[in-house]
Amino acid sequence: MHYYIIDQGNLPVEKFEKLQTELSGLLAEFKISGEIARVTPLRTVAELVDTASQRGAKTLIACGSDDTFNLMLAALKGRDFTLGFIPFDDNSTLAKILGISDVFVGIKTIAGRRVEKIDLAKISGNYFISFLEFGVMSQQLKDASTWQILKLLSTEAKAFQIRIDDSYNVTISGLGGLVANIRLTSDRNEKIANPTDGNLDLIIIERLGKMQILTHKQDIAEGSLEKLPKTTIIKCKKIEFLEPRGLPLTMLGRVVAKFPSVVEIIPQRLRLIVGKNRTF
Amino acid sequence: MEKMLDSDLNAPAETVVGPSVKIQGDLNSEGNIKIEGMVNGKVKTSQSVFIVPGAKITADVLAGNAVIGGEILGNIKISGHLVLQGTAKISGDITCSVLRVEDGAQFSGKCTMGNGGTAPVSNGTGKRKPELEPEE
Numbered sequence: 001m002h003y004y005i006i007d008q009g010n011l012p013v014e015k016f017e018k019l020q021t022e023l024s025g026l027l028a029e030f031k032i033s034g035e036i037a038r039v040t041p042l043r044t045v046a047e048l049v050d051t052a053s054q055r056g057a058k059t060l061i062a063c064g065s066d067d068t069f070n071l072m073l074a075a076l077k078g079r080d081f082t083l084g085f086i087p088f089d090d091n092s093t094l095a096k097i098l099g100i101s102d103v104f105v106g107i108k109t110i111a112g113r114r115v116e117k118i119d120l121a122k123i124s125g126n127y128f129i130s131f132l133e134f135g136v137m138s139q140q141l142k143d144a145s146t147w148q149i150l151k152l153l154s155t156e157a158k159a160f161q162i163r164i165d166d167s168y169n170v171t172i173s174g175l176g177g178l179v180a181n182i183r184l185t186s187d188r189n190e191k192i193a194n195p196t197d198g199n200l201d202l203i204i205i206e207r208l209g210k211m212q213i214l215t216h217k218q219d220i221a222e223g224s225l226e227k228l229p230k231t232t233i234i235k236c237k238k239i240e241f242l243e244p245r246g247l248p249l250t251m252l253g254r255v256v257a258k259f260p261s262v263v264e265i266i267p268q269r270l271r272l273i274v275g276k277n278r279t280f
Numbered sequence: 281m282e283k284m285l286d287s288d289l290n291a292p293a294e295t296v297v298g299p300s301v302k303i304q305g306d307l308n309s310e311g312n313i314k315i316e317g318m319v320n321g322k323v324k325t326s327q328s329v330f331i332v333p334g335a336k337i338t339a340d341v342l343a344g345n346a347v348i349g350g351e352i353l354g355n356i357k358i359s360g361h362l363v364l365q366g367t368a369k370i371s372g373d374i375t376c377s378v379l380r381v382e383d384g385a386q387f388s389g390k391c392t393m394g395n396g397g398t399a400p401v402s403n404g405t406g407k408r409k410p411e412l413e414p415e416e
Contacts, residue, residue, distance in 0.1 A: 174298075
């Protein structure tokens with residue numbers, strides 16, 4: 001049975017109701033109806049996941065924003081579901097990664113049921129499938145102007161201390177970076193941010209000269225940090241962020257943890273319904 | 281051999297240790313490794329290792345192929361091709377199948393080559409010592 005968790009999030013009521021009507025119609029048309037439950041202040045995503053489990057649902061579909069999906073992921077608690085996503089938000093990063101552009105494509109994808117087993121990343125009891133950012137990368141570089149990027153990437157480097165795979169310690173004077181399982185540019189370089197390789201990719205950038213920043217502005221905006229000079233890339237299964245203490249780790253602009261923190265990968269843990277145009 | 285090395289050099293490294301990075305401990309990888317910083321610990325991969333000029337490794341290096349332009353204080357064990365660039369400084373023993381040493385490379389240690397690698401190579405120049413004449 002399919003269990004649809006519908007979340008209004010920050011959407012205006014009118015837009016949300018329109019999307020909900022469209023969704024109901026398409027579910028009937030594609031014959032993938034199931035139970036539909038709406039998130040309210042009294043029924044959180046976590047509670048709805050519990051309800052789905054009690055009712056014996058095998059497929060959980062988050063309908064809403066990236067946050068809805070991430071909250072659903074965090075509420076799984078090791079239970080075995082196949083997951084899907086239908087975006088209500090035009091700027092959803094997850095939708096782009098999964099190759100689901102809108103509600104119609106989302107429903108079509110669920111009906112087609114192309115399931116991929118992908119790695120699941122874990123940080124401080126929370127789960128994620130995409131990427132975390134820290135240092136300057138947390139500061140919305142993607143939407144920044146050239147002048148803002150120049151200013152941000154010219155700041156003093158921080159001394160990071162990171163332990164990898166319980167095997168070695170990395171000390172680096174860098175500006176920031178990301179921990180990627182999947183990212184928007186995953187298809188450009190299959191070896192980095194491949195969600196089926198059982199590894200995380202830690203990418204850290206160092207301080208750059210103004211010319212280097214201008215030359216690589218596009219790569220910075222796209223998050224293709226490996227194309228920048230002096231970038232460190234480490235493929236691993238476990239990352240312990242040790243120093244500087246208190247530095248936030250963010251997911252899509254939301255702080256999910258602070259240094260010290262541990263990020264781990266659980267290989268092939270998640271069954272995810274994906275679109276034809278996914279990035280991995 | 282040059283063709284093989286050129287294609288290897290252009291292959292993207294899965295692990296890149298940047299110039300300001302210091303690693304303390306054993307660095308193990310399943311893919312290519314490029315080192316521009318410092319490593320105090322073993323470097324191990326079944327693929328290729330590129331140690332660029334300015335990089336420094338204080339421990340053993342075990343890899344499939346290696347191109348070395350930096351400094352290594354430790355033993356190097358390569359199952360395939362090893363290239364010592366003109367900027368390389370090696371203090372330790374080398375084991376490899378095929379060796380190329382460029383002008384200017386400094387090497388202090390013992391070299392064992394080939395399958396089972398029993399033929400010793402003189403220091404620095406990379407030239408083989410002449411085989412001993414059989415006693416009459």
